[in-house]
Amino acid sequence: MIGLLAVLLMIFLGARALRPKRVTPQAVDQQPQIEVPAPAPDPSTLLPHATDANPGIASVTEMAKPWSSKEFFIRNRLNGENISGLLVRLPTGSPSQSSGYWAFAQKAPFGDCQLEYVTDLEKLKNDYGFSAAKHPMVGNPCSRTVYDPLKLSNLPGSVWARGAIVQGSDLRPPLGIEIKVEGKKILAVRAE
Template sequence: MENDAEEIANTGLDGLSTFSSLSIESRRSQMTDQPPSDRFKSEMPQIPGVSGPGSRATTAPNPAVKLVLGLLAVLLVVFLGARWALRPKHAAPQSVEQQPQIEVPSPAPDPSTLLPHATDADPGIASVAEMAKPWSSKEFFIRNRLSGENISGLLVRLPTGSPSQSTGYWAFAQKAPFGDCQLEYVTDLSKLRNDYGFRAARHPMVGNPCSRTVYDPLKLSNLPGSVWARGAIVQGSDLRPPLGIEIKVEGKKILAVRAE
């Protein structure tokens, strides 16, 4: 009886041993079939209600979401660009060089500075060549030795006399001997007839526009003291001819030496 029980026990042990060895061999075969990297991965614990990694559903991206995001990006770019374009622009201050320059016209030169001024050191007022034509004239200034005043004078080339001699010229002060009127050299014979009423004009004359007195450059007048002065009065109420200016000719230059 005991032998039977022992035999049964031995048989059971042999069966368990056989089952255990089969189970180990099965696991070994499974491990040899897995890649080396998967052999040492620990298995995640199975939690009820939670799916494993392999059971995650892969959801495809929605095209509508991409479209909306693209439109939002475009709108943002347009908005920022519009704000940048409409921003207030500060005008840069113009530099000194870029500021418009207002041109102020320079004052016209004094005509008197363009005329010759006869002095003791330089008495020349004209050349013989420029006074070659009869009845030609030229204005000039000469300093009065007594008053220091610059006197405006006029040089006239007479149709008589040699151009190389002082007798071929007449120079006189343009201010009337009495009063403040300026004498004028009138070459327009019609002006002498109409403005001065002098009908006998045959050549240029000197006139006083204030008194309508006419002086003849070709005639001499005898002044008190037996002094002869050119420019005899042929019409008018003035008391004497114009104040004369002494002229000399040296070479090709005409000099104004002294005022009366």
């Protein structure tokens, strides 16, 4: 019986030793603080947004170099959606005139692909199988269609659009965005 009491006493004392002790909470000013990094800014908020009140998207001086480019947003007047666009400085035309630029919607005309401005001619050759490029092109990575910024395409209704298809199966060039130059400002007026 004494052995049984000794075993029970050991179990009781062992259970008390293993039981968690009560911890009194620390005051708020004594608790360790965790540094939480601020979320990264939304990249779309860093790009210019062309609106009716402020259509400016770039300056002539920042777009002076041929084949330079700049992303921007413009609001679609029909549905209110923000359209991601790209402004490209063409090597032809004066930088003080709209004919020296091409702006287009970065979403492919059909489907959900994002068009890409390809300045690396090796990428055009390797990723798109297009080796005839002598200057930057625009590509649709989903259909491997290549658009030439220097060529115009005749659409139904005798409408001319920049960015003729030089390879691929897409049905039309990228949707255009009308550009105006006023003084030193480049304005995005409206999307197609």
